[in-house]
Amino acid sequence: GDSVTQMEGPVTLSEEAFLTINCTYTATGYPSLFWYVQYPGEGLQLLLKATKADDKGSNKGFEATYRKETTSFHLEKGSVQVSDSAVYFCALIKAAGNKLTFGGGTRVLVKP
Amino acid sequence: GAGVSQSPSNKVTEKGKDVELRCDPISGHTALYWYRQRLGQGLEFLIYFQGNSAPDKSGLPSDRFSAERTGESVSTLTIQRTQQEDSAVYLCASSADRIGASTQYFGPGTRLTVL
Numbered sequence: 001g002d003s004v005t006q007m008e009g010p011v012t013l014s015e016e017a018f019l020t021i022n023c024t025y026t027a028t029g030y031p032s033l034f035w036y037v038q039y040p041g042e043g044l045q046l047l048l049k050a051t052k053a054d055d056k057g058s059n060k061g062f063e064a065t066y067r068k069e070t071t072s073f074h075l076e077k078g079s080v081q082v083s084d085s086a087v088y089f090c091a092l093i094k095a096a097g098n099k100l101t102f103g104g105g106t107r108v109l110v111k112p
Numbered sequence: 113g114a115g116v117s118q119s120p121s122n123k124v125t126e127k128g129k130d131v132e133l134r135c136d137p138i139s140g141h142t143a144l145y146w147y148r149q150r151l152g153q154g155l156e157f158l159i160y161f162q163g164n165s166a167p168d169k170s171g172l173p174s175d176r177f178s179a180e181r182t183g184e185s186v187s188t189l190t191i192q193r194t195q196q197e198d199s200a201v202y203l204c205a206s207s208a209d210r211i212g213a214s215t216q217y218f219g220p221g222t223r224l225t226v227l
């Protein structure tokens with residue numbers, strides 16, 4: 001079946017550091033890929049998405065590129081802020097699918 | 113407009129009791145989803161509604177779980193004879209259509225604790 005694997009946390013880094021969260025997937029066909037973020041005490045929010053190979057999703061300084069050859073969708077941000085502290089979830093959905101398949105989540109803690 | 117809302121926000125119950133969780137999707141959204149998030153884990157799909165089509169119940173973990181939706185409005189998730197392993201955050205999401213890439217918007221969740 002479909003699956004998403006992302007690096008385990010917690011990831012702790014200093015403000016203005018570079019952040020990478022690895023995400024790889026297993027799925028048949030051509031899924032759409034997503035990053036969701038869950039800030040402390042808040043609900044799950046869509047951060048960015050990409051719907052086909054080589055697409056780059058971007059939002060709030062975060063970027064992720066859909067790499068079909070490596071079945072990956074790594075999340076990056078060049079300079080993190082304390083406000084980026086959250087849990088980040090990588091997810092996929094099939095083109096004709098109706099459910100998101102999520103990775104286990106990566107907790108990121110940014111210290112001032 | 114308003115986002116997805118869920119009630120109650122927290123529910124504590126005793127093992128063996130039934131619970132009912134409610135979800136109000138974004139107005140006009142035809143698709144509605146329920147997910148479960150156990151502590152420290154990712155989200156697990158439970159059930160999907162799309163308009164008047166038969167729901168996709170493939171993620172329901174046991175026959176103690178059921179869900180209903182009337183038209184394109186409110187949905188209720190019912191767990192009968194609750195067990196401690198049912199403790200989790202139950203999240204509802206809605207989307208504008210059934211196309212796979214359509215963004216799912218999540219509610220704040222209901223935290224269920226079974227004692």
